[in-house]
Amino acid sequence: MCAVGTGPDDLQDEVRFPTTTPEETFGRAVQFFQQQREEPLTAIGIASFGPVDLNPDSPTFGYITDTPKPGWARTDFAGRIRRALGVPVGFDTDVNGAALGEYRWGAAQGLDTFIYLTIGTGIGGGGMVNGKLMHGLVHPEMGHIRIPHDRDRDPYPGSCPYHGDCLEGLAAGPALEERWGQRGETLPADHPAWPLEADYLAFGLVNIICTLSPQRIIVGGGVMQQPQLFPLVRQRVQELLNNYLPVPAILDHIDDYIVPPGLGDRAGVLGAMALAEHAAVTAS
Amino acid sequence: MCAVGTGPDDLQDEVRFPTTTPEETFGRAVQFFQQQREEPLTAIGIASFGPVDLNPDSPTFGYITDTPKPGWARTDFAGRIRRALGVPVGFDTDVNGAALGEYRWGAAQGLDTFIYLTIGTGIGGGGMVNGKLMHGLVHPEMGHIRIPHDRDRDPYPGSCPYHGDCLEGLAAGPALEERWGQRGETLPADHPAWPLEADYLAFGLVNIICTLSPQRIIVGGGVMQQPQLFPLVRQRVQELLNNYLPVPAILDHIDDYIVPPGLGDRAGVLGAMALAEHAAVTAS
Numbered sequence: 376m377c378a379v380g381t382g383p384d385d386l387q388d389e390v391r392f393p394t395t396t397p398e399e400t401f402g403r404a405v406q407f408f409q410q411q412r413e414e415p416l417t418a419i420g421i422a423s424f425g426p427v428d429l430n431p432d433s434p435t436f437g438y439i440t441d442t443p444k445p446g447w448a449r450t451d452f453a454g455r456i457r458r459a460l461g462v463p464v465g466f467d468t469d470v471n472g473a474a475l476g477e478y479r480w481g482a483a484q485g486l487d488t489f490i491y492l493t494i495g496t497g498i499g500g501g502g503m504v505n506g507k508l509m510h511g512l513v514h515p516e517m518g519h520i521r522i523p524h525d526r527d528r529d530p531y532p533g534s535c536p537y538h539g540d541c542l543e544g545l546a547a548g549p550a551l552e553e554r555w556g557q558r559g560e561t562l563p564a565d566h567p568a569w570p571l572e573a574d575y576l577a578f579g580l581v582n583i584i585c586t587l588s589p590q591r592i593i594v595g596g597g598v599m600q601q602p603q604l605f606p607l608v609r610q611r612v613q614e615l616l617n618n619y620l621p622v623p624a625i626l627d628h629i630d631d632y633i634v635p636p637g638l639g640d641r642a643g644v645l646g647a648m649a650l651a652e653h654a655a656v657t658a659s
Numbered sequence: 660m661c662a663v664g665t666g667p668d669d670l671q672d673e674v675r676f677p678t679t680t681p682e683e684t685f686g687r688a689v690q691f692f693q694q695q696r697e698e699p700l701t702a703i704g705i706a707s708f709g710p711v712d713l714n715p716d717s718p719t720f721g722y723i724t725d726t727p728k729p730g731w732a733r734t735d736f737a738g739r740i741r742r743a744l745g746v747p748v749g750f751d752t753d754v755n756g757a758a759l760g761e762y763r764w765g766a767a768q769g770l771d772t773f774i775y776l777t778i779g780t781g782i783g784g785g786g787m788v789n790g791k792l793m794h795g796l797v798h799p800e801m802g803h804i805r806i807p808h809d810r811d812r813d814p815y816p817g818s819c820p821y822h823g824d825c826l827e828g829l830a831a832g833p834a835l836e837e838r839w840g841q842r843g844e845t846l847p848a849d850h851p852a853w854p855l856e857a858d859y860l861a862f863g864l865v866n867i868i869c870t871l872s873p874q875r876i877i878v879g880g881g882v883m884q885q886p887q888l889f890p891l892v893r894q895r896v897q898e899l900l901n902n903y904l905p906v907p908a909i910l911d912h913i914d915d916y917i918v919p920p921g922l923g924d925r926a927g928v929l930g931a932m933a934l935a936e937h938a939a940v941t942a943s
Binding site: 500 | 710725784788789793794796798799801802803806808821822824862865866869870872874900903905908
Protein backbone atom coordinates (compact mmCIF):
# COMPACT_ATOMS: atom_id res chain seq x y z
CA MET A 376 0.00 0.00 0.00
CA CYS A 377 1.36 3.38 -0.98
CA ALA A 378 -0.09 6.75 -0.09
CA VAL A 379 0.77 10.43 -0.15
CA GLY A 380 -0.21 13.07 2.36
CA THR A 381 0.66 14.83 5.57
CA GLY A 382 -1.56 13.15 8.18
CA PRO A 383 -4.98 11.73 9.00
CA ASP A 384 -6.81 14.78 7.60
CA ASP A 385 -4.72 14.85 4.47
CA LEU A 386 -4.40 11.39 2.97
CA GLN A 387 -4.40 12.39 -0.66
CA ASP A 388 -3.71 9.46 -2.89
CA GLU A 389 -3.57 5.80 -2.13
CA VAL A 390 -2.88 2.62 -4.06
CA ARG A 391 -2.75 -1.07 -3.18
CA PHE A 392 -1.04 -3.81 -5.11
CA PRO A 393 0.10 -7.32 -4.22
CA THR A 394 3.64 -8.05 -3.00
CA THR A 395 5.10 -10.05 -5.90
CA THR A 396 8.82 -10.02 -6.75
CA PRO A 397 10.97 -7.23 -5.27
CA GLU A 398 11.70 -5.99 -8.82
CA GLU A 399 8.07 -5.62 -9.77
CA THR A 400 6.89 -4.41 -6.37
CA PHE A 401 9.56 -1.72 -6.00
CA GLY A 402 8.92 -0.71 -9.62
CA ARG A 403 5.25 -0.09 -9.00
CA ALA A 404 5.90 1.77 -5.76
CA VAL A 405 8.53 4.04 -7.31
CA GLN A 406 6.29 4.70 -10.29
CA PHE A 407 3.39 5.66 -8.00
CA PHE A 408 5.51 8.19 -6.13
CA GLN A 409 7.13 9.59 -9.27
CA GLN A 410 3.65 10.33 -10.63
CA GLN A 411 2.88 12.54 -7.63
CA ARG A 412 3.54 15.80 -9.38
CA GLU A 413 1.36 18.30 -7.51
CA GLU A 414 3.91 18.93 -4.79
CA PRO A 415 7.44 17.52 -4.50
CA LEU A 416 7.81 14.69 -2.00
CA THR A 417 9.54 15.68 1.23
CA ALA A 418 10.35 12.23 2.51
CA ILE A 419 9.31 8.58 2.30
CA GLY A 420 8.37 6.39 5.26
CA ILE A 421 8.49 2.61 4.94
CA ALA A 422 6.65 0.40 7.45
CA SER A 423 7.89 -2.97 6.27
CA PHE A 424 7.14 -6.59 6.91
CA GLY A 425 10.11 -8.21 8.65
CA PRO A 426 12.53 -9.27 9.71
CA VAL A 427 14.46 -6.14 8.78
CA ASP A 428 17.83 -4.64 9.64
CA LEU A 429 17.24 -1.46 11.66
CA ASN A 430 20.80 -0.90 12.82
CA PRO A 431 22.03 2.32 11.16
CA ASP A 432 25.64 1.16 11.58
CA SER A 433 25.07 -2.12 9.74
CA PRO A 434 26.11 -2.56 6.08
CA THR A 435 22.66 -4.07 5.47
CA PHE A 436 20.67 -1.31 7.21
CA GLY A 437 17.28 -0.96 5.55
CA TYR A 438 17.30 -4.53 4.20
CA ILE A 439 14.72 -7.26 4.52
CA THR A 440 16.87 -9.97 6.14
CA ASP A 441 15.85 -13.65 6.36
CA THR A 442 12.25 -13.82 5.24
CA PRO A 443 10.81 -17.04 3.78
CA LYS A 444 9.01 -14.84 1.17
CA PRO A 445 10.51 -16.00 -2.17
CA GLY A 446 13.05 -13.55 -3.60
CA TRP A 447 12.85 -11.13 -0.69
CA ALA A 448 15.61 -12.43 1.59
CA ARG A 449 18.59 -10.06 1.84
CA THR A 450 16.89 -7.38 -0.26
CA ASP A 451 17.82 -3.73 0.05
CA PHE A 452 14.56 -1.90 0.61
CA ALA A 453 15.24 1.53 2.12
CA GLY A 454 18.37 2.22 0.07
CA ARG A 455 16.70 1.28 -3.18
CA ILE A 456 13.75 3.57 -2.57
CA ARG A 457 16.02 6.42 -1.45
CA ARG A 458 18.17 6.13 -4.57
CA ALA A 459 15.12 5.97 -6.86
CA LEU A 460 13.29 8.92 -5.29
CA GLY A 461 16.12 11.06 -3.91
CA VAL A 462 14.44 11.98 -0.64
CA PRO A 463 15.13 11.01 3.00
CA VAL A 464 13.67 7.62 3.89
CA GLY A 465 12.38 6.51 7.31
CA PHE A 466 12.42 2.76 7.72
CA ASP A 467 11.03 0.51 10.42
CA THR A 468 8.83 -2.53 10.97
CA ASP A 469 5.15 -2.30 10.07
CA VAL A 470 4.18 -2.51 13.74
CA ASN A 471 6.68 0.12 14.85
CA GLY A 472 5.35 2.32 12.06
CA ALA A 473 1.79 1.82 13.28
CA ALA A 474 2.96 2.52 16.84
CA LEU A 475 4.53 5.79 15.73
CA GLY A 476 1.33 6.74 13.89
CA GLU A 477 -0.70 6.04 17.02
CA TYR A 478 1.76 8.12 19.04
CA ARG A 479 1.55 10.99 16.58
CA TRP A 480 -2.19 11.06 15.92
CA GLY A 481 -3.95 8.15 17.64
CA ALA A 482 -4.39 6.23 20.88
CA ALA A 483 -0.83 6.64 22.19
CA GLN A 484 -0.58 10.43 22.21
CA GLY A 485 1.31 11.67 25.27
CA LEU A 486 2.55 8.22 26.34
CA ASP A 487 6.20 7.20 26.44
CA THR A 488 5.88 3.44 26.93
CA PHE A 489 3.20 1.56 25.01
CA ILE A 490 2.71 -1.40 22.69
CA TYR A 491 1.07 -1.78 19.29
CA LEU A 492 0.09 -5.37 18.59
CA THR A 493 -1.51 -6.68 15.42
CA ILE A 494 -3.47 -9.92 15.27
CA GLY A 495 -3.98 -10.90 11.65
CA THR A 496 -2.38 -13.40 9.28
CA GLY A 497 0.50 -13.21 11.74
CA ILE A 498 1.00 -11.60 15.13
CA GLY A 499 3.48 -8.77 15.49
CA GLY A 500 4.26 -6.20 18.10
CA GLY A 501 6.18 -2.98 18.32
CA GLY A 502 5.98 0.18 20.32
CA MET A 503 7.86 2.75 22.28
CA VAL A 504 9.78 2.51 25.53
CA ASN A 505 11.04 5.69 27.15
CA GLY A 506 9.71 7.72 24.22
CA LYS A 507 11.59 5.90 21.46
CA LEU A 508 10.61 3.07 19.13
CA MET A 509 11.74 -0.37 20.29
CA HIS A 510 14.70 -1.81 18.37
CA GLY A 511 17.38 -3.47 20.50
CA LEU A 512 19.30 -6.40 19.05
CA VAL A 513 16.98 -6.83 16.05
CA HIS A 514 13.39 -5.74 16.77
CA PRO A 515 10.59 -7.28 18.81
CA GLU A 516 8.99 -10.46 17.48
CA MET A 517 6.18 -10.60 20.01
CA GLY A 518 4.14 -13.10 18.03
CA HIS A 519 6.66 -15.79 18.87
CA ILE A 520 6.48 -15.78 22.65
CA ARG A 521 5.49 -19.10 24.24
CA ILE A 522 2.32 -19.36 26.29
CA PRO A 523 0.46 -22.14 28.11
CA HIS A 524 -1.33 -24.48 25.71
CA ASP A 525 -3.78 -26.96 27.22
CA ARG A 526 -3.78 -29.76 24.66
CA ASP A 527 -6.76 -31.45 26.29
CA ARG A 528 -8.88 -28.39 25.67
CA ASP A 529 -7.24 -27.52 22.33
CA PRO A 530 -5.42 -30.38 20.57
CA TYR A 531 -4.56 -28.12 17.61
CA PRO A 532 -0.73 -28.25 17.44
CA GLY A 533 -0.22 -24.69 16.24
CA SER A 534 0.65 -23.26 12.84
CA CYS A 535 4.06 -21.66 13.30
CA PRO A 536 6.66 -23.38 11.08
CA TYR A 537 9.38 -22.49 13.59
CA HIS A 538 7.72 -22.96 16.97
CA GLY A 539 4.42 -24.78 16.52
CA ASP A 540 2.32 -23.44 19.35
CA CYS A 541 3.81 -20.02 20.03
CA LEU A 542 1.30 -17.16 20.38
CA GLU A 543 1.14 -16.62 16.62
CA GLY A 544 0.92 -20.38 16.01
CA LEU A 545 -2.11 -20.61 18.29
CA ALA A 546 -3.92 -17.32 17.79
CA ALA A 547 -3.25 -15.73 14.38
CA GLY A 548 -5.82 -15.95 11.58
CA PRO A 549 -4.41 -19.12 9.96
CA ALA A 550 -4.61 -20.99 13.30
CA LEU A 551 -8.25 -19.99 13.71
CA GLU A 552 -9.03 -21.19 10.20
CA GLU A 553 -7.11 -24.46 10.47
CA ARG A 554 -8.44 -25.29 13.94
CA TRP A 555 -12.12 -24.69 13.14
CA GLY A 556 -12.12 -25.52 9.42
CA GLN A 557 -13.44 -22.12 8.40
CA ARG A 558 -12.16 -18.57 8.32
CA GLY A 559 -12.45 -16.67 11.60
CA GLU A 560 -14.74 -13.98 10.22
CA THR A 561 -17.33 -16.66 9.30
CA LEU A 562 -17.54 -18.04 12.87
CA PRO A 563 -20.56 -16.76 14.86
CA ALA A 564 -19.93 -14.44 17.79
CA ASP A 565 -20.98 -17.09 20.34
CA HIS A 566 -18.71 -19.79 18.87
CA PRO A 567 -16.28 -21.44 21.36
CA ALA A 568 -13.48 -20.24 19.08
CA TRP A 569 -13.67 -16.79 20.65
CA PRO A 570 -13.21 -17.54 24.36
CA LEU A 571 -10.26 -19.77 23.39
CA GLU A 572 -8.84 -17.03 21.17
CA ALA A 573 -9.29 -14.51 23.99
CA ASP A 574 -7.45 -16.82 26.38
CA TYR A 575 -4.42 -17.03 24.12
CA LEU A 576 -4.38 -13.31 23.44
CA ALA A 577 -4.75 -12.59 27.16
CA PHE A 578 -1.76 -14.81 27.94
CA GLY A 579 0.20 -12.85 25.36
CA LEU A 580 -0.91 -9.50 26.77
CA VAL A 581 -0.18 -10.53 30.35
CA ASN A 582 3.34 -11.52 29.34
CA ILE A 583 3.88 -8.21 27.60
CA ILE A 584 2.46 -6.32 30.60
CA CYS A 585 4.74 -8.16 33.04
CA THR A 586 7.81 -7.77 30.82
CA LEU A 587 7.43 -4.14 29.76
CA SER A 588 4.85 -2.46 31.97
CA PRO A 589 3.31 -0.49 29.10
CA GLN A 590 1.06 2.47 29.86
CA ARG A 591 -1.37 1.23 27.18
CA ILE A 592 -1.67 -1.66 24.71
CA ILE A 593 -3.18 -0.98 21.30
CA VAL A 594 -4.42 -4.10 19.53
CA GLY A 595 -5.21 -3.99 15.81
CA GLY A 596 -5.34 -6.40 12.90
CA GLY A 597 -8.05 -8.33 11.09
CA VAL A 598 -8.84 -10.81 13.87
CA MET A 599 -9.67 -7.94 16.27
CA GLN A 600 -12.46 -6.83 13.95
CA GLN A 601 -14.62 -9.31 15.89
CA PRO A 602 -16.35 -6.95 18.33
CA GLN A 603 -16.82 -9.69 20.95
CA LEU A 604 -13.05 -10.12 21.37
CA PHE A 605 -12.04 -6.95 23.22
CA PRO A 606 -14.33 -7.51 26.25
CA LEU A 607 -13.31 -11.18 26.47
CA VAL A 608 -9.59 -10.37 26.27
CA ARG A 609 -9.82 -7.56 28.84
CA GLN A 610 -11.67 -9.78 31.32
CA ARG A 611 -9.19 -12.64 30.92
CA VAL A 612 -6.22 -10.28 31.39
CA GLN A 613 -7.71 -9.13 34.70
CA GLU A 614 -8.40 -12.73 35.75
CA LEU A 615 -4.91 -13.90 34.83
CA LEU A 616 -3.19 -10.99 36.61
CA ASN A 617 -5.40 -11.75 39.63
CA ASN A 618 -4.83 -8.39 41.34
CA TYR A 619 -1.07 -8.79 41.21
CA LEU A 620 -0.74 -5.33 39.69
CA PRO A 621 -3.34 -3.37 41.65
CA VAL A 622 -3.21 -0.19 39.59
CA PRO A 623 -6.29 1.74 38.47
CA ALA A 624 -5.34 1.42 34.77
CA ILE A 625 -5.79 -2.34 34.98
CA LEU A 626 -8.36 -2.74 37.77
CA ASP A 627 -10.72 0.11 36.96
CA HIS A 628 -9.97 1.42 33.47
CA ILE A 629 -9.05 -1.61 31.44
CA ASP A 630 -11.29 -0.37 28.58
CA ASP A 631 -8.80 2.48 28.25
CA TYR A 632 -5.80 0.21 28.78
CA ILE A 633 -6.35 -2.43 26.09
CA VAL A 634 -7.73 -0.51 23.14
CA PRO A 635 -8.19 -0.68 19.36
CA PRO A 636 -6.05 1.64 17.21
CA GLY A 637 -7.20 5.26 17.37
CA LEU A 638 -6.48 5.45 13.64
CA GLY A 639 -8.51 2.31 12.90
CA ASP A 640 -7.38 0.44 9.80
CA ARG A 641 -5.34 3.46 8.70
CA ALA A 642 -2.81 2.89 11.53
CA GLY A 643 -0.44 1.19 9.08
CA VAL A 644 -0.43 3.77 6.31
CA LEU A 645 -0.43 6.71 8.72
CA GLY A 646 2.40 5.00 10.58
CA ALA A 647 4.49 5.05 7.42
CA MET A 648 3.61 8.72 7.05
CA ALA A 649 4.79 9.37 10.60
CA LEU A 650 8.06 7.60 9.73
CA ALA A 651 8.41 9.90 6.69
CA GLU A 652 7.77 12.94 8.84
CA HIS A 653 10.39 11.76 11.31
CA ALA A 654 12.89 11.18 8.49
CA ALA A 655 12.24 14.66 7.11
CA VAL A 656 12.78 16.26 10.51
CA THR A 657 15.94 14.24 11.14
CA ALA A 658 17.36 15.11 7.71
CA SER A 659 16.68 18.82 7.95
CA MET B 660 22.35 -4.35 53.06
CA CYS B 661 23.93 -0.93 53.35
CA ALA B 662 27.29 0.16 52.04
CA VAL B 663 29.34 3.27 51.42
CA GLY B 664 31.75 3.94 48.58
CA THR B 665 32.16 5.23 45.07
CA GLY B 666 32.30 2.06 42.93
CA PRO B 667 33.61 -1.49 42.59
CA ASP B 668 37.15 -0.52 43.59
CA ASP B 669 36.00 1.55 46.53
CA LEU B 670 33.39 -0.32 48.55
CA GLN B 671 34.33 0.97 51.98
CA ASP B 672 31.94 -0.15 54.58
CA GLU B 673 29.16 -2.64 54.45
CA VAL B 674 26.54 -3.98 56.83
CA ARG B 675 23.72 -6.52 56.55
CA PHE B 676 20.70 -6.82 58.78
CA PRO B 677 17.33 -8.53 58.40
CA THR B 678 14.29 -6.70 57.05
CA THR B 679 12.05 -6.53 60.14
CA THR B 680 9.54 -3.68 60.72
CA PRO B 681 9.96 -0.51 58.65
CA GLU B 682 10.59 1.43 61.88
CA GLU B 683 13.45 -0.78 63.01
CA THR B 684 14.89 -1.35 59.54
CA PHE B 685 14.93 2.32 58.54
CA GLY B 686 16.33 3.12 61.99
CA ARG B 687 19.30 0.81 61.55
CA ALA B 688 19.96 2.02 58.01
CA VAL B 689 19.88 5.69 58.98
CA GLN B 690 22.12 5.02 61.95
CA PHE B 691 24.63 3.21 59.74
CA PHE B 692 24.85 6.13 57.35
CA GLN B 693 24.97 8.75 60.10
CA GLN B 694 28.00 6.98 61.55
CA GLN B 695 29.92 7.43 58.27
CA ARG B 696 31.92 10.39 59.44
CA GLU B 697 35.07 10.21 57.35
CA GLU B 698 33.59 12.02 54.39
CA PRO B 699 30.12 13.57 54.11
CA LEU B 700 27.65 11.50 52.05
CA THR B 701 26.95 12.90 48.59
CA ALA B 702 23.80 10.92 47.85
CA ILE B 703 21.93 7.75 48.73
CA GLY B 704 20.80 5.10 46.24
CA ILE B 705 18.02 2.68 47.16
CA ALA B 706 17.52 -0.53 45.18
CA SER B 707 14.34 -1.75 46.81
CA PHE B 708 12.21 -4.84 46.84
CA GLY B 709 8.87 -4.09 45.16
CA PRO B 710 6.36 -3.24 44.12
CA VAL B 711 7.34 0.41 44.41
CA ASP B 712 6.02 3.70 43.07
CA LEU B 713 8.56 5.11 40.60
CA ASN B 714 6.40 7.84 39.13
CA PRO B 715 7.99 11.19 40.14
CA ASP B 716 4.62 12.92 39.66
CA SER B 717 2.80 10.60 42.06
CA PRO B 718 2.02 11.64 45.65
CA THR B 719 3.37 8.24 46.74
CA PHE B 720 6.61 8.40 44.70
CA GLY B 721 9.32 6.47 46.51
CA TYR B 722 6.84 4.31 48.45
CA ILE B 723 6.64 0.55 48.76
CA THR B 724 3.10 -0.02 47.48
CA ASP B 725 1.17 -3.26 47.92
CA THR B 726 3.60 -5.80 49.29
CA PRO B 727 2.38 -8.75 51.38
CA LYS B 728 5.40 -8.14 53.71
CA PRO B 729 3.76 -7.29 57.08
CA GLY B 730 3.86 -3.57 57.89
CA TRP B 731 5.53 -2.55 54.63
CA ALA B 732 2.52 -1.83 52.41
CA ARG B 733 2.15 1.87 51.57
CA THR B 734 5.40 2.81 53.34
CA ASP B 735 7.35 5.90 52.36
CA PHE B 736 10.89 4.69 51.72
CA ALA B 737 12.78 7.27 49.62
CA GLY B 738 11.22 10.32 51.32
CA ARG B 739 11.93 9.01 54.79
CA ILE B 740 15.58 8.34 54.02
CA ARG B 741 15.98 11.70 52.31
CA ARG B 742 14.52 13.56 55.27
CA ALA B 743 16.67 11.66 57.75
CA LEU B 744 19.95 12.08 55.86
CA GLY B 745 19.42 15.33 53.97
CA VAL B 746 21.02 14.23 50.69
CA PRO B 747 19.59 13.46 47.23
CA VAL B 748 18.09 9.96 47.01
CA GLY B 749 17.97 7.73 43.92
CA PHE B 750 15.21 5.15 44.14
CA ASP B 751 14.37 2.18 41.93
CA THR B 752 13.67 -1.55 42.04
CA ASP B 753 16.44 -3.88 43.15
CA VAL B 754 16.71 -5.32 39.63
CA ASN B 755 16.78 -1.93 37.93
CA GLY B 756 19.47 -0.93 40.40
CA ALA B 757 21.49 -4.03 39.54
CA ALA B 758 20.92 -3.30 35.85
CA LEU B 759 22.27 0.22 36.29
CA GLY B 760 25.29 -1.12 38.17
CA GLU B 761 25.99 -3.58 35.33
CA TYR B 762 25.63 -0.73 32.84
CA ARG B 763 28.01 1.48 34.80
CA TRP B 764 30.70 -1.06 35.70
CA GLY B 765 29.71 -4.59 34.62
CA ALA B 766 28.39 -6.74 31.78
CA ALA B 767 26.14 -4.12 30.16
CA GLN B 768 28.68 -1.37 29.51
CA GLY B 769 28.05 0.32 26.16
CA LEU B 770 24.63 -1.29 25.60
CA ASP B 771 21.36 0.62 25.42
CA THR B 772 18.85 -2.23 25.57
CA PHE B 773 19.49 -5.11 27.96
CA ILE B 774 17.87 -7.08 30.75
CA TYR B 775 18.97 -7.96 34.26
CA LEU B 776 17.12 -10.97 35.63
CA THR B 777 17.51 -12.49 39.07
CA ILE B 778 16.55 -16.08 39.87
CA GLY B 779 16.47 -16.51 43.64
CA THR B 780 13.74 -16.67 46.26
CA GLY B 781 11.70 -14.87 43.61
CA ILE B 782 12.27 -13.99 39.97
CA GLY B 783 12.55 -10.36 38.99
CA GLY B 784 13.68 -8.48 35.94
CA GLY B 785 14.64 -4.96 35.06
CA GLY B 786 16.91 -3.30 32.60
CA MET B 787 17.31 -0.53 30.11
CA VAL B 788 15.58 0.16 26.82
CA ASN B 789 16.87 2.95 24.62
CA GLY B 790 19.46 3.86 27.25
CA LYS B 791 17.04 4.43 30.14
CA LEU B 792 15.86 2.19 32.97
CA MET B 793 12.52 0.48 32.31
CA HIS B 794 9.58 1.93 34.23
CA GLY B 795 6.38 2.36 32.21
CA LEU B 796 3.04 2.02 33.99
CA VAL B 797 4.57 0.55 37.17
CA HIS B 798 7.79 -1.39 36.55
CA PRO B 799 8.47 -4.77 34.98
CA GLU B 800 7.38 -7.86 36.92
CA MET B 801 9.06 -10.39 34.65
CA GLY B 802 8.81 -13.23 37.16
CA HIS B 803 5.08 -13.36 36.59
CA ILE B 804 4.95 -14.12 32.87
CA ARG B 805 3.15 -17.34 31.94
CA ILE B 806 5.02 -20.11 30.18
CA PRO B 807 4.18 -23.64 28.97
CA HIS B 808 3.90 -26.10 31.85
CA ASP B 809 3.71 -29.79 30.96
CA ARG B 810 1.89 -31.27 33.94
CA ASP B 811 2.64 -34.84 32.83
CA ARG B 812 6.35 -34.16 33.09
CA ASP B 813 6.06 -31.87 36.10
CA PRO B 814 2.87 -32.18 38.16
CA TYR B 815 4.10 -29.56 40.64
CA PRO B 816 1.36 -26.87 40.57
CA GLY B 817 3.66 -23.88 41.12
CA SER B 818 4.31 -21.75 44.19
CA CYS B 819 3.05 -18.30 43.22
CA PRO B 820 0.17 -17.24 45.49
CA TYR B 821 -1.24 -15.08 42.69
CA HIS B 822 -0.65 -17.16 39.56
CA GLY B 823 0.36 -20.68 40.56
CA ASP B 824 2.57 -21.75 37.68
CA CYS B 825 3.93 -18.48 36.35
CA LEU B 826 7.70 -18.39 35.71
CA GLU B 827 8.45 -17.53 39.34
CA GLY B 828 5.97 -20.13 40.56
CA LEU B 829 7.75 -22.84 38.57
CA ALA B 830 11.38 -21.82 38.65
CA ALA B 831 12.30 -19.71 41.69
CA GLY B 832 14.12 -21.22 44.66
CA PRO B 833 10.98 -22.09 46.68
CA ALA B 834 9.55 -24.05 43.70
CA LEU B 835 12.77 -26.05 43.40
CA GLU B 836 12.69 -26.84 47.09
CA GLU B 837 9.00 -27.73 47.24
CA ARG B 838 9.09 -29.82 44.06
CA TRP B 839 12.11 -31.92 45.02
CA GLY B 840 11.78 -31.87 48.80
CA GLN B 841 15.19 -30.34 49.35
CA ARG B 842 16.87 -27.02 48.76
CA GLY B 843 18.20 -26.48 45.23
CA GLU B 844 21.80 -26.07 46.30
CA THR B 845 21.74 -29.59 47.85
CA LEU B 846 20.66 -31.27 44.58
CA PRO B 847 23.53 -32.90 42.63
CA ALA B 848 24.56 -31.35 39.32
CA ASP B 849 23.22 -34.33 37.33
CA HIS B 850 19.80 -34.29 39.04
CA PRO B 851 16.75 -34.07 36.70
CA ALA B 852 15.83 -30.86 38.54
CA TRP B 853 18.32 -28.92 36.44
CA PRO B 854 17.21 -29.70 32.89
CA LEU B 855 13.64 -28.94 33.99
CA GLU B 856 14.76 -25.70 35.63
CA ALA B 857 16.69 -24.80 32.47
CA ASP B 858 13.59 -25.42 30.36
CA TYR B 859 11.50 -23.03 32.41
CA LEU B 860 14.19 -20.37 32.48
CA ALA B 861 14.70 -20.76 28.72
CA PHE B 862 10.97 -20.24 28.10
CA GLY B 863 11.21 -17.09 30.18
CA LEU B 864 14.27 -15.84 28.33
CA VAL B 865 12.78 -16.61 24.91
CA ASN B 866 9.69 -14.58 25.83
CA ILE B 867 11.82 -11.67 26.96
CA ILE B 868 13.96 -11.91 23.80
CA CYS B 869 10.88 -11.91 21.53
CA THR B 870 9.20 -9.09 23.44
CA LEU B 871 12.14 -6.72 23.92
CA SER B 872 14.96 -7.80 21.63
CA PRO B 873 17.65 -7.10 24.25
CA GLN B 874 21.29 -6.84 23.19
CA ARG B 875 22.26 -8.97 26.20
CA ILE B 876 20.58 -10.75 29.11
CA ILE B 877 22.36 -10.80 32.47
CA VAL B 878 21.10 -13.51 34.81
CA GLY B 879 21.99 -13.40 38.49
CA GLY B 880 20.56 -14.65 41.78
CA GLY B 881 21.17 -17.61 44.05
CA VAL B 882 19.74 -20.30 41.78
CA MET B 883 22.19 -19.35 39.01
CA GLN B 884 25.10 -20.21 41.32
CA GLN B 885 24.68 -23.77 39.97
CA PRO B 886 27.41 -23.81 37.29
CA GLN B 887 25.58 -26.43 35.20
CA LEU B 888 22.63 -24.09 34.59
CA PHE B 889 24.08 -21.51 32.19
CA PRO B 890 25.06 -24.04 29.46
CA LEU B 891 21.69 -25.83 29.77
CA VAL B 892 19.71 -22.58 29.57
CA ARG B 893 21.71 -21.27 26.59
CA GLN B 894 21.23 -24.49 24.66
CA ARG B 895 17.48 -24.57 25.35
CA VAL B 896 17.07 -20.95 24.28
CA GLN B 897 18.71 -21.79 20.95
CA GLU B 898 16.53 -24.89 20.55
CA LEU B 899 13.33 -23.03 21.39
CA LEU B 900 14.10 -20.12 19.04
CA ASN B 901 14.87 -22.72 16.35
CA ASN B 902 16.77 -20.32 14.07
CA TYR B 903 13.89 -17.88 13.98
CA LEU B 904 16.26 -15.04 14.91
CA PRO B 905 19.34 -15.91 12.86
CA VAL B 906 21.65 -13.32 14.35
CA PRO B 907 25.26 -14.03 15.35
CA ALA B 908 24.64 -12.95 18.96
CA ILE B 909 22.23 -15.86 19.43
CA LEU B 910 23.53 -18.43 16.92
CA ASP B 911 27.27 -18.04 17.41
CA HIS B 912 27.93 -16.05 20.57
CA ILE B 913 25.26 -17.11 23.02
CA ASP B 914 27.91 -17.42 25.77
CA ASP B 915 28.24 -13.63 25.45
CA TYR B 916 24.50 -13.11 25.10
CA ILE B 917 23.17 -14.85 28.22
CA VAL B 918 25.70 -14.05 30.90
CA PRO B 919 26.18 -13.88 34.67
CA PRO B 920 26.51 -10.42 36.25
CA GLY B 921 29.88 -8.83 35.58
CA LEU B 922 29.79 -7.56 39.17
CA GLY B 923 29.01 -11.02 40.58
CA ASP B 924 27.12 -10.97 43.85
CA ARG B 925 27.96 -7.28 44.29
CA ALA B 926 25.58 -6.31 41.42
CA GLY B 927 22.90 -5.37 43.97
CA VAL B 928 24.93 -3.15 46.25
CA LEU B 929 26.88 -1.56 43.40
CA GLY B 930 23.56 -0.99 41.64
CA ALA B 931 22.38 1.05 44.60
CA MET B 932 25.65 2.96 44.42
CA ALA B 933 25.04 3.68 40.73
CA LEU B 934 21.56 4.96 41.65
CA ALA B 935 23.18 7.26 44.24
CA GLU B 936 25.67 8.51 41.67
CA HIS B 937 22.83 9.21 39.26
CA ALA B 938 20.87 11.05 41.95
CA ALA B 939 23.93 13.16 42.80
CA VAL B 940 24.48 14.10 39.14
CA THR B 941 20.79 14.90 38.64
CA ALA B 942 20.68 17.07 41.77
CA SER B 943 23.81 19.06 40.96
